[in-house]
Amino acid sequence: MTTRDPQATALARLAALFADETRAACLLALLDGRAWTASELARHAGVAASTLSEHLGRLVAGGLLAEERQGRHRYVRLADARVAQLVEDLAAQVAPGRAVRPRNLRESSAGAAMARGRTCYDHLAGRLGTAVTDALTARGLLQQETGFALTGAGLAWFESAGIGLDRRGRRPLARACLDWTERRPHLAGVAGAALCRHALEKEWCVRIGSERAVKVTAAGERALFDLLGVEAAALRLTPGLTEQAHHPMGR
Amino acid sequence: MTTRDPQATALARLAALFADETRAACLLALLDGRAWTASELARHAGVAASTLSEHLGRLVAGGLLAEERQGRHRYVRLADARVAQLVEDLAAQVAPGRAVRPRNLRESSAGAAMARGRTCYDHLAGRLGTAVTDALTARGLLQQETGFALTGAGLAWFESAGIGLDRRGRRPLARACLDWTERRPHLAGVAGAALCRHALEKEWCVRIGSERAVKVTAAGERALFDLLGVEAAALRLTPGLTEQAHHPMGR
DNA sequence: CTGACGCTTCGGCCGCCGCCGAAGTGTCCC
DNA sequence: GGGACACTTCGGCGGCGGCCGAAGCGTCAG
Known part of the structure; x- marks a missing residue:
């Protein structure tokens, strides 16, 4: 039985890259969209530099x-948006109903910060991401009724806000990305990336710590309210949600 | 270093399920959306029944x-549409640019049949799937310019064609699924599933062989032309594409 | 030039897991 | 009841691969 289905072989080989805890930790860390050095990742994953070097070689x-x-x-980053999406999809599949259960105070507060707002490769996620997505939808700029697409008004909004959208290339303009803390879709794709880049450039939000978490600034709250009608309250976690996220229903 | 990132652990554990050629072959086979018995899968994958039993237990x-x-x-099928999507996503990541390279005539003709038309869990794919998607788009029933969503006219079309859409539930009405032979998006989600179910019920297409491949019937060609203006020629593979699909550029 | 540093290569260890055949359990048919 | 059949459990084998520390190589700073 030496010749087998080549597609199955290829799929298994790809999945094997994700099927190791150390490599998985690296891929998740790299979801911040930035480039990490080998030693940063080794420290993050808690293994020897030599071990990590081999993992990077495989990846x-x-x-x-x-x-x-x-x-x-040696700087490494996720190869492209497709890979990032795959990591997200796998992570989302794993998360629903059992978000990170914190073991101590530090993990708990770090988890809460990530739940409030973070980047997901190149777009906004967490409470911040869904609040923005909800606001776009409520204003008729994004429609989720029959799919997931910007409306004509949505295109005009991006234009008037001075956020350029690169419509060349095959990447979809708008795409839903399932949020693994909010368990709801948020805006990804070209528009999501452009919005995130704009938000970081204009310092509507800033990165906190060395990972993906971001914090909305005072200027950001103002801008989000003025441009999209996002209430500051919508950016805070509701106690119920936090509770649910931190004490999920078993496995 | 006994306590590690629980999300990385979970991701690795999930990926490990895909990271075996035998299990991967099972998951791909099950993409036909039907239930298989354990022994059918064992024969398909070319391993002993005892071996497969353990794989099924894990999955x-x-x-x-x-x-x-x-x-x-013991009948098994993919757990739900989310899992099917994950399998598709992984398979699509692996396929682009290097579709199945046939080793002999049988594989070659089976591959061509799959490329012409097949089901992808619960919706249509292959040339058939993209032709239908293109026709919907050309008629203004589906819009892909700023995302991927049915238009108002699209909703009306489904209604008038007598294809009911169940809009309860969290599953998106329309979603893009990347085709791994055509390398272009086709319609998935509730609407894609309803259309596929309708096509099989009305015998616009019938399954051929024991797997995912389907063949458009004469009645199907007529219906697709009458309802969507799909030319019969659009359902055939263009020589260029076939060529490309069968002799990909290296590995 | 010299030492510090980041990364890579190598050898060796160990555990996991995919494989099989044999034996066991439950179901169906005659 | 008896035999065929679908599946499961078990024991044993073999290979893959993740881990480390030691040693080597290139780069940078002083």
Whole structure:
């Protein structure tokens, strides 16, 4: 039985790249969209540098990571948006109903910060991401009734807000990404990425800590309210949701 | 280092289910949306019944498969549309640019039949799927410019064609699924499933062989032309595409 | 030049898991 | 009841791969 279904072989080989806890931790960390050095990842994952070097070799060879050598540093990042989406999809499949159960205070507060707002590769997620998505929908700029697409008014809004959308390329303009803390869709795709980039440039939100979590600034609250009618209250976690996220119903 | 990131652990555990060639072959086979018995899958994958039994145990325990016991048979199918989408996503990631390279005539003609038309869990794919999607788009029933959503006219079309859409539930009405032979999006989600079910019920197409491939009937060609203006020629593979699909550029 | 540093390679260890055949359990048919 | 059949459990085998520390290589700073 030496010849088997080549598609099954390829699928198994791809999945094997995700099927190790250390590599999974790296891929999740890289969901912040930035480039990490090998030693940062080794420290993050809690393994020896030599071990991590081999993992990176596999991930790069498998096309999941892109690398860039600078002097004695090896920077890696997710290869492209497709890979990021795959990581998100797998992570979302795993999360629903049993979000991170914090073991101590630090994990708990870090988890809450991530739940309030974070980047998901190149777009906004968490409470912030869904609040913005809801606001776009409520204003008729985005429609989710029969799919997930910007409306004509939505296109005009991006234009008037000075957020350019690159419509060349195959990447969809708007796409739903399932949020794994909110368990609801939020805006991804070209428009989601552009909005996130704009928000970081204009400092509507800033990164906190070394990972994906972001915090909405005072200027950001004002801008979100003025442009989209997002109430500051909508950006806070409701106690119920927090509770639910932190004490999920068994496995 | 006994306590690690629980999300990474869960992600790795999930991916491990896909990371075996035998299990991958089962999951791909089950993409036909039907229930298979354990022995059918064992024969399909080319392993002993005992081996496959253990694989099924893991897949069911991991939530990827649902099982149904009937007498001395154990029927399994993909647990739900979410799982099917995950399998598709992984398969699509692997396929682009290097579709199945046939080793002999049988594989080649089976591959061509799959490329012409097949089901992808519960919706239509292959040339058939993209032709229908293109026709819907060309007639203004589906819009892909700023996302992927049915238009008002699209909703009316489904209504008038007598294809009911169940709009309760969280599943999106329309969603893009990337086709791994055509390398273009086609209609999935509630509308895609309803259309596929309707097409099979009305015998616009019939299953051929024991797997996912389907063949458009004469009645089907007529119905697709009358309702959507799909030309019969659009359902045939263009030589260029076939060529490309069968002789991909390296690995 | 020298030492510090980031990364890689290598060898060796260990545990996991996919495979099989044999034996066991439950179901169906005659 | 008896035999065929679908599936499961078990024991044993073999290979893969993740882990580390030690040693090596290139880069950078002083």
